Amino acid sequence: MPDQTKRAPSLGARLADRIRGAIISADVDLGEALSEDALAAAFGVSRTPVREALRLLQTQGLVSVVPKSGTFVFSPSEADIVELCEYRSLLEVKAACLAFERARAETHAALAAALEEMQAAAAADDMKRYGRADMGFHLAFFAQCGNRYLTQAYDMCLGRVSALRTHLAVLSQGEPARSLGDHARMVTLFGGTAAEDLAEILDRHIRRTRENYIEALQGRLRAAAAADPRARLRRKLGVG
Amino acid sequence: MPDQTKRAPSLGARLADRIRGAIISADVDLGEALSEDALAAAFGVSRTPVREALRLLQTQGLVSVVPKSGTFVFSPSEADIVELCEYRSLLEVKAACLAFERARAETHAALAAALEEMQAAAAADDMKRYGRADMGFHLAFFAQCGNRYLTQAYDMCLGRVSALRTHLAVLSQGEPARSLGDHARMVTLFGGTAAEDLAEILDRHIRRTRENYIEALQGRLRAAAAADPRARLRRKLGVG
DNA sequence: ACACAAGAACATGTATCCTAGATGAAAGCC
DNA sequence: GGCTTTCATCTAGGATACATGTTCTTGTGT
Incomplete structure (x- = not known):
């Protein structure tokens, strides 16, 4: 072979x-x-x-x-987004835990570096760069988790997650600050020896992106309905 | 569309x-x-x-x-088997927990039915049938977990897991009884309202299959080395 | 006896052609 | 006028032919 x-x-x-x-x-x-x-x-x-x-x-x-x-x-439904985020969360929580157990120092360094890049991008108001740095932050867990199958599973849904980000991400008020805060807390946890809240922080973080996407999707659907010829016709004719 | x-x-x-x-x-x-x-x-x-x-x-x-x-x-290495089983375990534990939260009754019924089939197969000493029933037992978690991505991820590694079973499974002493016992305990847990030990039972169960596969793989490698033409030639010629 | 190089044999990679099914619009029927 | 049918057209599915890289063999030179 x-x-x-x-x-x-x-x-x-x-x-x-x-x-x-x-x-x-x-x-x-x-x-x-x-x-x-x-x-x-x-x-x-x-x-x-x-x-x-x-x-x-x-x-x-x-x-x-x-x-x-x-x-x-692909064109995700609301259920797709919910399930995809749940799935992503479970992979990432597990990867983070494994990375913490198996390569805490290396992961801490990688996370810190990614966070720094995120802060720089936020300061420069470059959202594209911020997105890349954010992805790098989360990929660090998988790079250090020591399980290729887990990494591969994440790669498998990475495309969809990335697509959702670029197609649906809307900037909520005060979002960069909150996001940076969550990431900073995770870096801090990896600097210590216990990580009880790690799963909770990660899960909540991903859950927030979920709400963001769903909101954007609903907006898209409303816009699509407004542009739909049949719907426009019905509205024009006053048919409810 | x-x-x-x-x-x-x-x-x-x-x-x-x-x-x-x-x-x-x-x-x-x-x-x-x-x-x-x-x-x-x-x-x-x-x-x-x-x-x-x-x-x-x-x-x-x-x-x-x-x-x-x-x-x-594919031809798994020992590391492949370890990582694959770890991966499988994390998927399955999560699916089982979700199924417990979201469709306890349905899952309980499906698990009980699968267990019955496993017992029948064991009684008939039909290991092939037992394997199928075992797979059905574990698939029940995913059928009820309510997350298509999780199910798909399991499908993704199901082929490899099945191949390992048929290619490498060796019947350890007292294995069917212990396996049936684990599965029966899981069914019991799904009959109740709390499932603290579920993850532990599942994980240990999968870990045992892992040890089984690794043992078989090492046996295979020894046999392959013994069958290696060059090695055989050297032995035949008395060259050490 | 061994090392090495040339080449045959065989593997996949890519292009092109043909076929069948799905779609939508236009024509015909009621 | 509304509904049905039919047909042109576009889609992917599959077969085949050719290009190209890999690997093993084999023969030669040392």
Whole structure:
């Protein structure tokens, strides 16, 4: 059996990265149709690697390919957001606990560095940079948790979480300060020897992002309903 | 966006099921090479759906495709087994807790039914049937946990867990009785209103399977070393 | 006897072609 | 006018042909 390390990633894998990037950067909308032909033409390759890329993204839940119909960017329902956040929370709480047990010092250093970057980004009012630093903070748990499957599971939903952030994040009042506070408390916990509240802080932190997303989603749905031709017609005709 | 429910599964998906079945049933060995051409010929289809199936299985960790080299059935190391079991345990403990909170009665019924089947299988000395019933027992937690992502994550590693069971399970002395005892205690817990020990029982249960697999893997490695052509040649020639 | 290099054999990667199913609009019927 | 049917068109599914990289073999030179 070959070593399988450091092999050139296939064209399909690279395409998947680019398409994922496009989704996360909000270059394409949630629920939007992605034609294999169009993607192939856009990237200047044949459909075969495009299909491979879309299948990959499908397993990550970023797109859903419907046989004979089309491929569509995922479009979360409110229940999806609730469950995804619950799922993310359980992974992250476990990873944080493992990292605390197994590599407290290393994790503490990584968290502190990420926090510093977050503070710098907040000071510069650069939300994109802040988002990246925030992601780095949470990834530190997984980098140190010592369980590849757990890390992989997080990678699996990372795309969706990132997409939610960019597509739905709305800046609530006083949010950066509260967020920074939570993160700072976690760094402090990792500097000590006991972490009783770690799970609670993390869970509450993620729960807040959940409420944020749901609020934004509802706003989106209202806007979509307002723009829906049939609804507009009904309103215009005064039909309730 | 179409409804995407109840669509005919693609040929690739069906092939993936069959190949996974072959791996789980130990029709092919761990680490064995799977040629796309050979599979295509065996199933009477072209390579395209075979490739799709293998990519699917790759995301489930059942095979690893090495660019330009080949596709190989996964072959766990001891560390893989440790991490996989730790991962499985965390998913299952969480699912069990959620099921307890959200659908105690339904879960209790499902667990009791599965336990009954396990007892019947044990009485009949049908280990294959026992294995299926055991899997059904654990799946009941996920069916009732109310979080699709958690369920999906378990599905993701279910293939590997099943493969480990069939490829590596060795029957330790007094194992069926102890296993049945653990499961019976869990059923009892779900009949009550508090489940303090649930996590501990589950975790210990899974930890025991882990030790079982590791022991079997070490035996396999010893056997493989003994069967290694070079080693055999050296032995035959009396070269030490 | 050994090391090494060239090449055959075989693996997957990619492109292209053809087919079948789904969708939506336009035409025809009631 | 509203409803149904039909057909053009676009989608993905699958087959095949060719390109390219890997690996093992084999033969040669030392």
